[in-house]
Amino acid sequence: MKISGVEIQVVQGDITRQEDMAVIVNAANSSLRGGGGVDGAIHRAAGPELKKESSALAPIGPGQAVITGAYRLPNQYVIHCVGPVYGVHKPEDELLASCYRNALRLAEKQQLDSIAFPAISTGVYGYPMQEAAQVMFKTIIEVIAELKHIKKIRIVLFDRPAYELHRQALEACQAE
Ligand code: ADP
Numbered sequence: 258m259k260i261s262g263v264e265i266q267v268v269q270g271d272i273t274r275q276e277d278m279a280v281i282v283n284a285a286n287s288s289l290r291g292g293g294g295v296d297g298a299i300h301r302a303a304g305p306e307l308k309k310e311s312s313a314l315a316p317i318g319p320g321q322a323v324i325t326g327a328y329r330l331p332n333q334y335v336i337h338c339v340g341p342v343y344g345v346h347k348p349e350d351e352l353l354a355s356c357y358r359n360a361l362r363l364a365e366k367q368q369l370d371s372i373a374f375p376a377i378s379t380g381v382y383g384y385p386m387q388e389a390a391q392v393m394f395k396t397i398i399e400v401i402a403e404l405k406h407i408k409k410i411r412i413v414l415f416d417r418p419a420y421e422l423h424r425q426a427l428e429a430c431q432a433e
Contacts, residue, residue: 258431261401265394266411267427269420272375273302276331278411279369280324282360284377285337289315289323294380299335303328311337319346320355324363334367336360340378343385350392353378357396364407371409376419386419390426398430 258265272281272295284295289311291300300307310325317323319341327335338360341352356377364372376393378384397410412427414420 258427260398260431261404263401263404263407264409265397265427266409267420267423268411268413269415269417270413271298271415272373272413273298273330275373275411275413278332278371278373278409280334280336280364280367280372281327281330281332282322282372282374282377283335283337284375284380284382285311285339287316287318287339288312289317289337292381295375299330303330303335307335311335320352320359322356322359322363324367333369334364336363336372338377340382340384343378343383349378349384350388353384353389353392354396357393358400361397361400361404361407361410365404368406370406371411372407373411373413375413375415376423379419386422387426390423391430393423394427394430 283299306328314323322338324336338356341349379386379389
């Protein structure tokens with residue numbers, strides 16, 4: 258789907274296998290030292306040098322984002338965002354929106370043309386996926402008018418139900 262000249266894609270897959278994307282986004286924790294879920298997969302695929310660079314930038318709070326190299330990943334950069342823990346960091350919708358907004362602005366500042374996101378906070382951090390997807394697409398659509406370099410935004414969902422849910426959420430946003 259294209260909005261203001263930017264292609265928004267929803268795909269099922271692994272965020273560490275997005276060879277054609279300039280930058281991938283990590284759903285990190287504030288220590289930026291790696292962890293489970295997406296974070297673990299990204300650090301494993303990137304190799305130990307990633308942790309060296311990212312942990313030196315820690316700690317960052319919920320809603321914040323930093324950018325590092327991608328090392329052994331097939332991308333140029335990794336943007337590390339810390340999502341809100343649902344029910345703990347409030348207001349969670351604004352903190353989640355900040356993740357997407359800050360990541361897009363960092364990528365834009367680096368003049369990158371493509372960025373891939375996982376569904377931040379929807380794993381261990383417990384954000385209900387439907388609500389999180391609405392915040393994600395609303396924020397992306399709000400920020401899109403600012404973007405000059407980014408031409409492709411890809412949302413990468415690990416499993417089929419998450420993929421279906423996000424496809425429908427994007428269509429619903431578009432219909433509004
Ligand atoms: P958080 O701590 O922000 O909740 P998680 O990594 O626990 O982050 O989960 C975020 C989402 O990423 C979940 O929906 C999970 O299913 C999904 N996920 C886990 N591994 C991958 C991967 N390799 N690629 C894409 N998405 C993934």
